[in-house]
Amino acid sequence: MAEDDNRAVSTPHIEWRQGDFALGVGSFLFGDIPEVGDIGGIGAFFEGRDPAGFAVVSQTCDIVSDPVKYATVAVCPLVDVDSKRIGEVARGHVPRLGFIENAPQGLVADIARPMAISKQLLSTWKRVKGFTDEAKARAFAQSLERVFGRFAFPNAFNNSIRPLDKKIKSKYGKPNSPLGKAVNSLVEIRVRPSASWDSVAVRVQFLLIFDADEKRLVDPLAIKEAFETELEKMQWQGGFGIEDPPVRIGSYDDFLARDYVESVPLDVNALSFAARYANNDEDG
Numbered sequence: 001m002a003e004d005d006n007r008a009v010s011t012p013h014i015e016w017r018q019g020d021f022a023l024g025v026g027s028f029l030f031g032d033i034p035e036v037g038d039i040g041g042i043g044a045f046f047e048g049r050d051p052a053g054f055a056v057v058s059q060t061c062d063i064v065s066d067p068v069k070y071a072t073v074a075v076c077p078l079v080d081v082d083s084k085r086i087g088e089v090a091r092g093h094v095p096r097l098g099f100i101e102n103a104p105q106g107l108v109a110d111i112a113r114p115m116a117i118s119k120q121l122l123s124t125w126k127r128v129k130g131f132t133d134e135a136k137a138r139a140f141a142q143s144l145e146r147v148f149g150r151f152a153f154p155n156a157f158n159n160s161i162r163p164l165d166k167k168i169k170s171k172y173g174k175p176n177s178p179l180g181k182a183v184n185s186l187v188e189i190r191v192r193p194s195a196s197w198d199s200v201a202v203r204v205q206f207l208l209i210f211d212a213d214e215k216r217l218v219d220p221l222a223i224k225e226a227f228e229t230e231l232e233k234m235q236w237q238g239g240f241g242i243e244d245p246p247v248r249i250g251s252y253d254d255f256l257a258r259d260y261v262e263s264v265p266l267d268v269n270a271l272s273f274a275a276r277y278a279n280n281d282e283d284g
Helices: 083-090 119-124 134-149 155-171 178-184 220-231 257-261 267-273 275-279
Strands: 021-023 029-032 043-046 053-056 072-080 107-110 115-118 186-193 202-210 240-250
Touching (some): 115 119, 178 220, 220 240
Antiparallel strands (some): 053 072, 186 202
């Protein structure tokens, strides 16, 4: 911050909310190895091309907090992508990119490239409200959680689960197959290990959590059978195997808190709030 960090700071920043953005406000700054001749430390560099703008990704409570005690917020660049990429983002296939409802056509948030700025600087930017639809704002928050909160599964598990992951993503939004109907009826897929993930032998159980009755395309038994059919085809690696029973299914009310806490969401959960499927719109 400029000159005196202890001086009073004006408060226009309190109008900002997560997902709000500003256009044409400057360059993206990042740290890298210092240039030749510099000793130690971090070199500061600007990208060659300025982004279209920046969106605020800090939680709203952090944005509006006391700027003297908490002087900065995190922003990420708004980047221009083509229609093909837009479609991939809408399907939930590009975790690092997120939709902002009121951003200009073709601009998405590059969530995986955060940059810290002072609240003083934020207060000088012309704020554009990012969201008018609360559901879309929640979906953006889930996108942030997906990028920064994903569990690091062991490589052997990832290799084992990859065919299922691809199959689920290919069938989501296509309710003309048993698996398509099943995955479109779920809000979450979680995996519960029988032991620590780095144990020599780990058996896993899939928790399939379905939505309200009116949103299910098939009954719970059909969902369970569709997943069990796919699990029978899997070839497990590195000491991983399937639990007996391999699948448990129900609503959030049907699972214990322990079930939820001791399990981990699969990355395919992003499909449940992907823009394309939420809006029934190919372009999101």
